[in-house]
Structures are given as C-alpha cells and as structure tokens.
Amino acid sequence: MIAGWEDVRAEVLRRIRARLWAPGALIPGEEALAAEFGVARATVNRALRDLAEAGLLERRRKAGTRVALLPVRRATLEIPVIRQEVEARGQSHSFRLLAMRMAVPPLPVAGQLGWAPDAEKLYLETLHLADGKPYAHETRWLDPAHLPDPRPDFAAVSVNEWLVTHVAFATGDIAFAAEAADARSAEVLGVAQGAALFVTERTTFTTETAITFVRLIHAPGYRMVTMV
Amino acid sequence: MIAGWEDVRAEVLRRIRARLWAPGALIPGEEALAAEFGVARATVNRALRDLAEAGLLERRRKAGTRVALLPVRRATLEIPVIRQEVEARGQSHSFRLLAMRMAVPPLPVAGQLGWAPDAEKLYLETLHLADGKPYAHETRWLDPAHLPDPRPDFAAVSVNEWLVTHVAFATGDIAFAAEAADARSAEVLGVAQGAALFVTERTTFTTETAITFVRLIHAPGYRMVTMV
Numbered sequence: 001m002i003a004g005w006e007d008v009r010a011e012v013l014r015r016i017r018a019r020l021w022a023p024g025a026l027i028p029g030e031e032a033l034a035a036e037f038g039v040a041r042a043t044v045n046r047a048l049r050d051l052a053e054a055g056l057l058e059r060r061r062k063a064g065t066r067v068a069l070l071p072v073r074r075a076t077l078e079i080p081v082i083r084q085e086v087e088a089r090g091q092s093h094s095f096r097l098l099a100m101r102m103a104v105p106p107l108p109v110a111g112q113l114g115w116a117p118d119a120e121k122l123y124l125e126t127l128h129l130a131d132g133k134p135y136a137h138e139t140r141w142l143d144p145a146h147l148p149d150p151r152p153d154f155a156a157v158s159v160n161e162w163l164v165t166h167v168a169f170a171t172g173d174i175a176f177a178a179e180a181a182d183a184r185s186a187e188v189l190g191v192a193q194g195a196a197l198f199v200t201e202r203t204t205f206t207t208e209t210a211i212t213f214v215r216l217i218h219a220p221g222y223r224m225v226t227m228v
Numbered sequence: 229m230i231a232g233w234e235d236v237r238a239e240v241l242r243r244i245r246a247r248l249w250a251p252g253a254l255i256p257g258e259e260a261l262a263a264e265f266g267v268a269r270a271t272v273n274r275a276l277r278d279l280a281e282a283g284l285l286e287r288r289r290k291a292g293t294r295v296a297l298l299p300v301r302r303a304t305l306e307i308p309v310i311r312q313e314v315e316a317r318g319q320s321h322s323f324r325l326l327a328m329r330m331a332v333p334p335l336p337v338a339g340q341l342g343w344a345p346d347a348e349k350l351y352l353e354t355l356h357l358a359d360g361k362p363y364a365h366e367t368r369w370l371d372p373a374h375l376p377d378p379r380p381d382f383a384a385v386s387v388n389e390w391l392v393t394h395v396a397f398a399t400g401d402i403a404f405a406a407e408a409a410d411a412r413s414a415e416v417l418g419v420a421q422g423a424a425l426f427v428t429e430r431t432t433f434t435t436e437t438a439i440t441f442v443r444l445i446h447a448p449g450y451r452m453v454t455m456v
Binding site for chain 2: 010013016017023055056070072073074075076077078079080081084161164165166167168171172173174175176177178179180194195196197198199202204207218220221222223224225226227228
C-alpha cells in the first residue's frame with residue numbers, strides 16, 4: 001500500500017530498476033502518478049524531487065521528468081572550522097603559528113587569485129594539533145586588505161577560525177588530492193618524507209576580490225567521510 | 229537599492245560581516261526584513277535560505293533565524309560513472325577486467341556490509357584507462373544476489389557502469405583518503421610502490437541489504453575539485 005512519499009519513491013525506484021521505465025524515458029506526470037497511487041500530488045512531487053536530487057531522474061520544468069541516462073550521485077561535504085572538526089572526533093584542538101610574514105606568492109597562486117604577480121601578501125603557516133599530536137599543516141596566502149587595523153593576533157586565534165567567523169565569502173572552490181610529504185610537511189607533521197598525505201586546497205573570494213588560498217596537509221590516516 | 233534576492237543576501241551578509249548581527253544573535257523576522265527592504269517576503273525567504281544552505285544562518289521553524297556561531301560551509305560533490313568522468317576530461321575511457329572470482333571478503337569488509345563472515349561474494353578487479361593510460365585501479369566486493377542470471381559480461385561493460393545503470397541504491401557512504409601504493413596497485417597503475425595515491429571507498433545499500441564495497445585507487449595526480 002502506498003501511504004507516504006517514501007512509498008512513492010520506493011515504487012518509482014522499483015520501476016526504474018525493473019526497467020519498466022527505461023533510462024532516458026519520459027515518466028508519467030505528477031498528476032497521473034498521484035491518481036494512480038491515490039496520494040496527493042505534493043507527495044509525488046516530494047518523491048520525484050528526492051530521486052532527482054539523488055541523480056536518478058532528470059526534471060525539466062516544461063519537458064517533464066525522465067529517467068536519467070547515467071545517474072550521477074551527489075554527496076554533500078561539510079567543511080567545518082578545523083577546531084570543530086577535531087572536537088567532533090572527541091579530541092582537543094590546539095595550534096601553533098609557525099610563520100607569519102609578508103612575501104610574494106608563487107606565480108600559480110597569484111594567478112589563481114587574480115593578484116598582481118609581484119604584490120606582497122601575508123603568508124601564514126599554522127600547525128593544528130589533536131590531543132597534542134600533529135593533525136594538519138596549514139599554509140596560507142591571505143590578502144591583508146581583508147584584515148582590520150590592528151591585525152588580529154593569529155597566535156591567539158587561528159587564522160582559519162578568525163576568517164570563518166569574520167570574513168564572509170561569496171564563492172570559492174575546493175580541491176582534494178594525495179601528495180607525497182615534502183621536506184617541510186614531513187618535519188612539521190613528524191612523518192617520513194614521501195609519506196602519502198591527504199591535501200585540501202581552497203580558494204575563497206568575496207563577490208569582487210580574492211581573500212585567501214589555503215593548503216591543509218593532513219597527518220597520515222586522515223579520512224574524509226560523508227553519506228551518498 | 230535592494231531589488232532582488234541577491235541584494236537582500238548581500239545586505240544580510242554585510243550586517244553579519246560588520247557584526248551588526250553578531251554570531252548566535254537572532255535576526256529580525258522575514259516580514260520585518262521584507263518591510264524594511266521594501267521587497268516581497270518570498271524574496272527575503274530566498275536570500276535567507278541561500279545563506280542557511282551556505283551555513284551562515286541557522287533556521288528553526290519556530291525559534292526564528294540566528295547568525296551561525298561557526299559557519300559550516302557545504303560543498304556538493306558529483307560522483308559520476310568513471311567513463312563519464314574520463315570523457316568529461318576530453319579523454320577516451322577504456323577498461324580491463326583483471327580478475328573476477330567468488331571468494332570470502334576480508335572481515336572488515338564483511339562486517340561493514342553486514343555479510344556473514346564466511347560467505348563467499350563476488351570479487352572484481354578492474355583497471356580503468358584514460359587515453360590508454362592507467363586512470364584508476366578498482367577493487368570491488370559485490371553480493372551476486374543483486375545480479376541477474378546469467379550474469380552480465382563485466383569484460384564488455386564495466387561493473388561500475390552496469391551497477392549504476394541497473395541497480396538503484398538507497399543509501400551509502402563514501403570516504404576519501406591518501407594511501408601509499410601497495411604492491412598490486414603499483415603494478416597495475418605502473419607507479420612506484422609507496423607512491424601517494426588518492427583513494428575513494430564506497431559502500432552502497434538497498435533499503436534492506438548491502439550491494440557492494442568498492443575501492444578506487446587513482447593514478448598519481450588525481451584531483452577532485454568542486455565549488456564551495
């Protein structure tokens with residue numbers, strides 16, 4: 001018996017799986033399905049929306065709903081402040097500011113952020129610890145134009161947390177990769193050079209200008225997990 | 229002048245950033261903001277929803293909307309079929325089925341998937357190539373109960389693509405990590421043992437039972453990129 005939207009979703013899934021509705025095929029409209037299942041149209045809508053979000057259906061406002069040719073699953077990642085991430089593991093977070101100086105960023109960084117190639121920006125290097133053990137090595141380029149005068153004390157509050165709570169950003173991108181530990185990360189994280197490390201790179205922008213480029217080099221064993 | 233929902237969002241962002249509305253503080257209701265900005269309530273709603281999805285506001289149905297104490301950004305990852313992912317890079321995809329046999333999965337795999345510890349399942353090993361070069365080494369445990377009789381020819385269609393187009397799954401999780409190449413992945417991908425490789429692990433379930441556990445060990449240089 002079909003009672004709630006989960007039942008509608010299960011039945012639609014069954015038809016897709018059994019190829020009663022083939023990949024690429026147009027499926028009946030919401031009203032027709034609501035009549036067939038004896039439920040409200042909103043119930044059908046909720047179920048189809050869920051399957052569309054999961055990538056199994058493709059919905060076009062005027063052209064109707066089709067079974068996806070190749071379903072694309074989507075996963076949502078939460079990107080918390082590092083302190084929160086460590087505390088969520090039941091560990092205590094601390095950090096050490098290892099370096100802070102004005103310097104000219106490498107060309108690829110300046111290029112990606114739209115900075116003049118010879119302009120000095122603020123370079124910050126921070127070690128994050130979980131229960132006193134190295135958790136992530138953070139290297140960051142930051143446009144000091146986004147900082148108040150006098151500058152925040154980044155030895156007292158991590159630049160990661162200060163930015164998240166003080167500088168709202170409009171857009172950005174994030175990349176994940178595996179890298180062999182270079183000499184500096186190996187030293188800071190206390191691992192062998194060449195060890196396989198999980199690296200997160202982020203760039204963030206206001207609607208007009210770049211704020212920061214940050215690399216987080218995680219200690220060995222780091223896993224990023226989410227639901228699909 | 230405030231005209232559209234993006235303008236409302238920009239003004240709300242400005243107030244959060246300037247700490248006119250402090251972290252944790254309750255902000256005015258939608259009707260009050262609509263009156264202040266001279267826009268429809270739906271326009272305010274659209275802007276606040278966007279900021280809530282970005283993790284900057286916290287909305288509770290009865291308790292109103294607060295500025296998030298620590299904004300959590302969310303990123304959406306698309307997880308396409310491997311062939312699609314390779315073709316989206318402008319390369320041609322091919323694959324080789326390296327192994328297919330019934331075997332008893334390692335205990336951690338059986339445990340995670342709720343399989344009896346001594347039950348044989350189908351083990352499949354596939355090498356994905358991009359323009360003929362190793363792209364990812366796929367190792368998979370699959371419950372053959374989800375396969376039709378006779379079984380699909382996984383040398384002709386990759387098990388990855390066959391499952392995505394034929395077996396709808398309800399839930400699952402995905403994990404990302406960096407690992408040193410073991411002897412087998414090093415051989416298959418043509419890299420040195422110990423090389424830093426990006427690894428994706430997925431488990432998928434129907435509403436009742438586990439379907440598959442798959443590890444994708446990517447060739448060096450793989451980056452997963454998304455917008456934040």
